[in-house]
Amino acid sequence: MAKINDNFLKLPGSYLFSTIAKKVAEYTEANPDKEVIKMGIGDVTRPLVPAVIEAMHKATDEMGTSEGFRGYGPEQGYDFLRNAIVEHDYKARGIDIAPDEVFVSDGAKSDCGNIGDIFSKDNKVAVCDPVYPVYVDTNAMAGRAGKYIADHWDNLVYMPCLAENGFMPQIPDEKADMIYLCFPNNPTGVAATREQLKPWIEYAKKNNAVILYDSAYEAFISDPDVPHSIYEIEGAKEVAIEFRSFSKTAGFTGTRCAYTVVPHELKIDGTELNGLWNRRQCTKFNGVPYVIQRAAEAVYTDEGHKEIRENIDYYLKNASIIREALTEAGLEVYGGVNAPYIWAKTPDGMKSWDFFDKLLKEAGVVTTPGAGFGPSGEGYIRLTAFNTLENTIKAMEKIKAIL
Numbered sequence: 001m002a003k004i005n006d007n008f009l010k011l012p013g014s015y016l017f018s019t020i021a022k023k024v025a026e027y028t029e030a031n032p033d034k035e036v037i038k039m040g041i042g043d044v045t046r047p048l049v050p051a052v053i054e055a056m057h058k059a060t061d062e063m064g065t066s067e068g069f070r071g072y073g074p075e076q077g078y079d080f081l082r083n084a085i086v087e088h089d090y091k092a093r094g095i096d097i098a099p100d101e102v103f104v105s106d107g108a109k110s111d112c113g114n115i116g117d118i119f120s121k122d123n124k125v126a127v128c129d130p131v132y133p134v135y136v137d138t139n140a141m142a143g144r145a146g147k148y149i150a151d152h153w154d155n156l157v158y159m160p161c162l163a164e165n166g167f168m169p170q171i172p173d174e175k176a177d178m179i180y181l182c183f184p185n186n187p188t189g190v191a192a193t194r195e196q197l198k199p200w201i202e203y204a205k206k207n208n209a210v211i212l213y214d215s216a217y218e219a220f221i222s223d224p225d226v227p228h229s230i231y232e233i234e235g236a237k238e239v240a241i242e243f244r245s246f247s248k249t250a251g252f253t254g255t256r257c258a259y260t261v262v263p264h265e266l267k268i269d270g271t272e273l274n275g276l277w278n279r280r281q282c283t284k285f286n287g288v289p290y291v292i293q294r295a296a297e298a299v300y301t302d303e304g305h306k307e308i309r310e311n312i313d314y315y316l317k318n319a320s321i322i323r324e325a326l327t328e329a330g331l332e333v334y335g336g337v338n339a340p341y342i343w344a345k346t347p348d349g350m351k352s353w354d355f356f357d358k359l360l361k362e363a364g365v366v367t368t369p370g371a372g373f374g375p376s377g378e379g380y381i382r383l384t385a386f387n388t389l390e391n392t393i394k395a396m397e398k399i400k401a402i403l
């Protein structure tokens, strides 16, 4: 008899975004004349930039010729893209990464989940709380999270990120083997400085732990003290894997291209994780489409860089408008400086969902309740900067009017 992976049965339903959609639908039905502005969206909205579109067209035409046609590409990505990544994202910042340490993929979400393949089921996993749910759920599926009791997994180490600690995870008392860090952070929008990251590298070295560093929002960093890569910290190449994506950087959420860096120095008991990840990818993945990799390469041209910068600045301007408006409205506001996310404390100790309901019913603004990102998210809401400037301004006026 076939048996299922019964770890899947332990997963609680992911009701967050479906519950939000249901509440919004109910409100719209009851108030057909009222406008609803969505500040909960975790997806980019600006179109792909001209340099990217041009590269895609050119590569598409190539594919229609016998000289230019490509079938299966290298599982790890084409050299032209791996070289561009090394040159612009690392060498330009004084970081020495070799092209064969870069693995191009179809998404940082897939990579963050798939990376678990190369680790033992017995590893202890530490996550921030609140957290991007992918790290938690993929480890639960692999059997590393234990049992789900009330609002948490009993075999995960939760690192609470609260106003009291500046939303920075504290080094855990228990020993952790795999530590997920994400900066600039989703959902809090808070970024870690070099000084704040150093102790993690030391901890990982001392405990033979591996840091899984998600820097999907690296392009939004505006503060010079905030590193764009974990490898800016000395010794990080011996202990960290880094995930990057073109999704938020260049609007590739629907286009799909990302990459993961696994340095040769990173070894467990003498085994290079680079070799394991390479083996995993070659077996289970057949590469990102040629056309898409050419599109990603165009992000690094002068025009491409300038054009994506304008989009990021557009979102960051929205973020500063949200920060200012909510502060004026008397809320405690975090994030939104190095990230497209704003994390706001609910007034008078209101529950996340109650404040969500109030903003929807009284202001017609959709947010995301913090409790949906983990137990320590209770008492907060998340707003995103991904709407239009016009809608962002309008939404903030409506919120200010009711608070």
Ligand SMILES: *Cc1c(COP(=O)(O)O)cnc(C)c1O
Pocket: 106, 107, 108, 109, 110, 132, 182, 186, 214, 216, 244, 245, 246, 247, 248, 252, 253, 257, 258
């Ligand atoms: C959006 C996001 C990603 C990017 O995922 P892709 O699969 O590359 O689109 C990764 N990590 C976090 C925390 C994100 O919010």
